[in-house]
Amino acid sequence: MHVRRATPAAATGRPPGDERPNWPVLAVAGSSRGRRGATTSRRRLTRWRASGLLRAVTGSNDRDSRGPSTLAVHGGEPYVRPGRSLTVPAVHASTYPFDNTQELVDFMEGRLERPHEYGRYGNPTVEQAEAKLAALEGAESAVLMSSGMAAITTTLLGMLRPGQHIVLTADVYRRTRQFAGQVLQRYGVDVSIVEPNIEAIASAVNDQTRIIFSEAPTNPYLRVPDIAALVDLARSRRIKTIIDATLATPINMRPLDLGIDVVMHSATKYLGGHNDLLGGVVLGKRPVVEAVREQVGMFGPVLDAHSAFLLVRGLKTLALRVVRQNETALRLAARLEAHPQVKQVWYPMLASHPDHESAQRYLRAGGGLLSFEIHGGLSAGTGVIDGVRLFKIAPSFGGVESLIEQPPLMSFFELAPEDRARIGIREGLIRVSVGIEDADDLEADLVTALDRAAARV
Numbered sequence: 001m002h003v004r005r006a007t008p009a010a011a012t013g014r015p016p017g018d019e020r021p022n023w024p025v026l027a028v029a030g031s032s033r034g035r036r037g038a039t040t041s042r043r044r045l046t047r048w049r050a051s052g053l054l055r056a057v058t059g060s061n062d063r064d065s066r067g068p069s070t071l072a073v074h075g076g077e078p079y080v081r082p083g084r085s086l087t088v089p090a091v092h093a094s095t096y097p098f099d100n101t102q103e104l105v106d107f108m109e110g111r112l113e114r115p116h117e118y119g120r121y122g123n124p125t126v127e128q129a130e131a132k133l134a135a136l137e138g139a140e141s142a143v144l145m146s147s148g149m150a151a152i153t154t155t156l157l158g159m160l161r162p163g164q165h166i167v168l169t170a171d172v173y174r175r176t177r178q179f180a181g182q183v184l185q186r187y188g189v190d191v192s193i194v195e196p197n198i199e200a201i202a203s204a205v206n207d208q209t210r211i212i213f214s215e216a217p218t219n220p221y222l223r224v225p226d227i228a229a230l231v232d233l234a235r236s237r238r239i240k241t242i243i244d245a246t247l248a249t250p251i252n253m254r255p256l257d258l259g260i261d262v263v264m265h266s267a268t269k270y271l272g273g274h275n276d277l278l279g280g281v282v283l284g285k286r287p288v289v290e291a292v293r294e295q296v297g298m299f300g301p302v303l304d305a306h307s308a309f310l311l312v313r314g315l316k317t318l319a320l321r322v323v324r325q326n327e328t329a330l331r332l333a334a335r336l337e338a339h340p341q342v343k344q345v346w347y348p349m350l351a352s353h354p355d356h357e358s359a360q361r362y363l364r365a366g367g368g369l370l371s372f373e374i375h376g377g378l379s380a381g382t383g384v385i386d387g388v389r390l391f392k393i394a395p396s397f398g399g400v401e402s403l404i405e406q407p408p409l410m411s412f413f414e415l416a417p418e419d420r421a422r423i424g425i426r427e428g429l430i431r432v433s434v435g436i437e438d439a440d441d442l443e444a445d446l447v448t449a450l451d452r453a454a455a456r457v
């Protein structure tokens, strides 16, 4: 068994044996700065984080070469916790009092730095989750928000200015596309939504382009862009790249290692992993992430302490869950591909997938999501969905429970069949999110439902 014994002295700079609770008030040299607004306060906290003092308190978030399972359990965690608890506590606090007026004035005038002041500017439990996510993703910094959409909208609103331009790939999450088309454009940002290939992206780029945004893999067809080509293109034009890697998780791909500037996830999915929380995270180099954090302090989409606690707990088993989901999904994909009722399967690790080569290059495994089209269209699909017992009919994915849905009747319900066809959503399409149940049971459930559907056609 590997036991890592870091002394409190190594972690906190305190003498051995001094295991006072974390989150100390830190005195710094005098400063002539005047009274701060919220922004100045955030800057101060940002400096405090950047100075490495936060690392002294929360454990190292330097790039860590330990394995993903070890990082999931120990990554970003402090060596000393309040009450010496092994687990990370949920700190339910909206505010953090000052001892006296002098302390407040010292803080306002920049002579005193302290980690927490008010809940919109930071929470100890949320910061623990951020430190663990940064360790897993190999990021300098991470900022959590109340949902994946909060992370996407806050980041894009913060990074873009009127007159600038963003390129998105057409298969990004429906709400991301709507946000760009409806909200960003209203604020004067030019938006191009293009096919998810490097030629289409390159031809959409212009002198005002600031961001290229894509998912990897995408949903529901699990497309995997050529990330190296994307990075080359963006760097040659001084454009920032953002990848929504929700489907990949840091277990299957770490886009920052591939040269991507910013990674985001809906933490609602694999990161939380238990279908019991909503969250979103943005990761990357410290200046970009701290700029996004500044926006969070203004817009207010903070993650609550309870969700952060659940997230830390869920992350401990991230590697175990994802490895299991990878294996089961690959097995189901191969089984479905051999089933006579199935027309086509989309799973990146199948040789038949259009981006199989790219997937092999960039993904360690294919993930827990797969899509397939069955003969007989929408009604045959409904027969399968209503025929399974273990898979629950629900939106979302990435949790321990297996889920199933018909994209034409879920995410794309509001579109007419011809509009669905135009954007490539086939009527007989079914999307499966593989949980952690026994693969034998999942396979039997799905195949029985397919056999019954085949008998009805």
Ligand SMILES: Cc1ncc(COP(=O)(O)O)c(C=O)c1O
Residues within 6 Å of the ligand: 147, 148, 149, 150, 173, 215, 219, 244, 246, 247, 265, 266, 267, 268, 278, 279, 280, 396
């Ligand atoms: C790829 C992707 N990104 C972002 C989101 C939005 O995340 P949330 O539901 O946590 O707001 C989703 C939601 O399904 C998604 O699939």
